Each structure stands twice: as structure tokens, then as C-alpha cells.
Amino acid sequence: MGNRSLLLVGITGFIIGLVLTLQTRPTLMEFGAVSWMPSMVSISIVREIGPIITALVCAGRIGSGIGAELGSMRVTEQIDAMEVSGTNPFKYLVVTRVLAATLMLPLLVIVADAVALFGSYLVENTKGNVSFMLYFNQVFNSLEYSDMLPATIKTFFFGLAIGLVGCFKGYYCKKGTAGVGKAANSAVVFTSLLLFIIDFIAVLIADIFYEL
Template identity: 70%
Template sequence: MNPLSTYIKESPFLKEIGEIALFTKRFFKEIAKPKQEYAEFLNQCFWIGYKSLILVGVTGFIMGLVLTIQSRPTLVEFGAESMLPSMVSVSLIREIAPVITALICAGKIGSGIGAELGSMRVTEQIDAMEVSGTNPFKYLVVTRVMAATLMLPVLSSLANAISLYGGYLGANIRGNVSWNLYWFQVFNVLNYGDVLPSLIKTFFFGFAIGIIGCYKGYYSQKGTEGVGRSATTAVIVASLLVFIIDLIAVQITDLLGLT
């Protein structure tokens, strides 16, 4: 037997990558089939999107406020205090707000999906759905992955707006920047090369969080320990994928000259 094939079969890491790839392949096959579960999809959009608004909003506000307060002394030292709104807006929109929002959702949504589907697997509810003729993959997995993919860009856009408002308050704690001047400097420095790549990569963040959470929960091991492990590993793997996707997105935008 080929040593490489033997290594791949015996490596848990590579084996899991292959299983996730097959799980993702099955997702695209199921989504192409007719009779979508629109009611469950809207229900998941509510739980994934609406129920995360407060957490994302508070986090976004604190991000903008803290970044502005901590950046101001350095800019004052170099006599560039007037560049504070521009610097904060580019930092938040390009990188900080989307990534932090994705990590929050990886912790909240990824663990929630993993624990929910893991509990259904342990209590044999998924097996019961298969016996009754229902397609549990389409009902449980497709709806959650699609909801996460759609809702994370919405949550990220909300975090962008609230974090910029937090930046405005931070700029006025020790300074005096008018409302009109602040937003003029914010939008004057931003362009489509800053906003579009940031928005596009959040779709991939949401898809990665949804697919990992569903995979870990759908194939959870028996017992309550397996449910807990599914929720924990879903957060870890989803967070790691967020950083990997972000790294790839940065490289692509740099090659396209959008940075």
C-alpha cells in the first residue's frame, strides 16, 4: 500500500478534513434538490440573526470606543489627531468589526448548533426523522448553514455602523469633533475596495461557522460528553477557519490591488 495513503487513513486530522469536505459536498447536493424548508430557514434566521443583535451591537460599540480612545494618544504624539476618524473607520470596516463579529458568532452560533444537533443525535431524534421519511439533513443542516451564511453579513454590517458611532463618542471624550466633520472624514476615506471585500468575506465566515457547527453536532458521539465535545470543538474549529479565511481574503485583496 502507498505510504501516503496509509498516513492519510491513520491521521485523525486529515481524516476529519476529508469528512468535512464530504459533508460540505452533501450540503450542496441537498440544497440543489427541490422542496426547501423555508419555514425552518426563517426560524433559524430569527434565532441566529435577531437573537444575536444585542451581543453584536454591544461588542461593536465597545470596539469602536476602545479603539478610538487607545489610538488617540499615539496620533497626538505625531501631530496627526485630525486623522483619528479616518484611521478608526478603515481599521474597523476592513478588519476588526467583521473578524470580531465572526468570532463572537463562532462562539454563540457554532456552539449552539453543535450542542442542539448533538443533543438530537444522542436522543435519537435524527434517527427518528430518518425512519419517518423526513430528510433530516435538509431540515436541520441546510437551513442552519444558509441562515448563518445570510445573517452574519447582516450582523457584521450592524457592527460596522455601531462601532463607528462608538468611535465618534470616543473621539469626543478628550477631543471636540463635530458630528458632520466626523462622518465626513469617515466616508471620505472609505471606498468600495474597503467595504466590498469586508462584506464578501463575511458570507464565507457565516458558511464556515454553520457548516462546522452542523458537522460536529450531526455526527456527535453518544452520551452527554459527546454533546459537550461537539459544542467545544465546533467553536475551536470555526474560529480557526475564520482566521484562515481572513488570511486568504487579505491576500486576494492585496493581489487585486484593493488594499
């Protein structure tokens, strides 16, 4: 599940780092604040852009896959056969996938964040001749626990949402081949909406907590 999404997540993160830096650098140069680029990019990526973009990519890649897989098992009556044989399909098909999605998403976000920051460094090194040590020294100096902890915690909920919605849509898929397609499609749509809701709630809670 997670290993098959690693390349896609890595490429996405790398492009995000490149684009974010290329788009932001001219504006910072106008104000003479280009030296703040590593700090601004790292906080933006770690706090918000990395987690939510990675989760959306995984919703399309993993959520639809789970929905289609369980949907096809429902249509071909494999789930019914497990129930008849006395095997609990919920335990073996749903719980395992939800746990896998919950645990692997934070790891994928870490990879995406790291690759995005490396992409940002490449732009800064090309445009401003900034060394690797100088760039990442500023990155680590600018990041605090208040940036990393809430972002890490919400990724577990992102993974949980992807697994739950994908399994629900697939497990209760309607009969027929069209039902499998609808299950996969609706899994992506509902998961994407749920991810934004979770993200908003997480940011709101973090904002209230760190203001106290």
C-alpha cells in the same frame, strides 16, 4: 439565530470602537495627526476588526449553539426518527442552519461596524469636541469600494464556515451527554481556526487583486 446575537454583537462593536479610539488617540496626538482619527478607525474597523471580531463572537454564540442543538437531537435519536419516517434531516436541519448563518453574518457585521464607529465618535466628541457631521463626513470620504467590497464578501464565507462546522460537529456527535459538550466545544475551536484561515486568504486575494 441572528436576532439573539444582535445585542452581544452591538455591545462588542461599541466597546471595540471606544477602546480602539482611546488607545490610538494619544499616539496620533504625538505626531499631530489626530485629525486622521476618523479615517484610520473607520478603515481598520470596516476592513478587518469588525468582520473578524464579529465572526469570532458568532462562532462562540451561534456555532456552539448549532453544535449542541444538533448534538442533543442525535443523542436523543430525533435525527434517527426523522430518517426512519422518510424525512431528510440533512435538508431540514443542516441546510437551513447553514443558509441562515451565511446570510445573517454580513448583517451582524454591518451592525457591529456602525455601532463601533458611533462609539469611536463619542470618544472623539468627548476628547476633541468633534461634531457628528464632521466625523462621519470624514469616515465616508475615507472609505472606498476596495475597503468595503472584500470585507463584505468574506463575511459570507465566515457565516458559511460557522454554519458548516457547527452542523458537522453536531450532526455527527458521539452518543452520550458528554458527546454534546464535546460537539459544542470543538465547533467553536475549529470554527475560530477556520475563520482566521479564511480571513488570511481573503486579505491575500484582495491585496493581489487591487494591486493589478
